[in-house]
Amino acid sequence: MLDHTDMGILRELSKNSRITMKELGEKVHLTGQAAAARVAKLEDNGIIERYTIEVDQPQLGCLIHAWINIYTKITHHQPYLSFIETQENYVLNNYKISGDSCYLLECRFPSNEVLDQFLTDLNKHVNYKLSIVINKL
Template identity: 75%
Template sequence: MLDHTDMRILEELSKNSRITMKELGEKVHLTGQAAATRVAKLEDNGVIEGYTIKMNQEKLGCLIHAMINIYTKSPHHDSYLSFIKAQKSFILNNYKISGDGCYLLECKFPSYEVLNQFLEDLNQQANYKLTIIISK
């Protein structure tokens, strides 16, 4: 069971996972060693599964943010999933969903030409409905 201090540690690590244990300890009112011990316990218990980076897609040249509802053409999704694996550079997330559609893709594209080619290739695997994100 997580206590208040564990939750604060998770909150601070989600803001900055590169924080030193000394700084983390100061923020949650522990020593650096005590904070490190708590983090290790959270890792060992599987609460913390890993650390990652968040990339700025716009600075990487991907200015078009799109959500794409996927409607597969058959009950077998293997060809669609293979296509998605080959398109990793554009796909941020591929969610299997219930309701309207089978999957929901979150994608970033550098241009409308690249988006159009992606959609043409996608249409060989599944039908789709495209939504362009204007702002966050």
């Protein structure tokens, strides 16, 4: 079970995973050495799985942020999944979900033309419903 300090460590690492252990310790009222030991324990217990970065997609030229609900045509989903694996330049996340659709794709595209081609190719495997993000609040 995680205590208040562990939750604080996770919150701070989620904001900045490059923070020094000394800075982390100061934020959660521990020494740097104690903070490092807590982080190591969280890693060993599988609570912290990996460290990553958040990329500013518009800075990379991917201005179109799309969410796509996927409706499969058949019960065999492998053709769709294989297609998605080839689209790593555009697909940020592919979630298997419950509800009306089978999957939910989070994607980024540099232009409407690229999005249109992606949807044309996607439609060979599944039906879809597209939503475009207007603004992140």
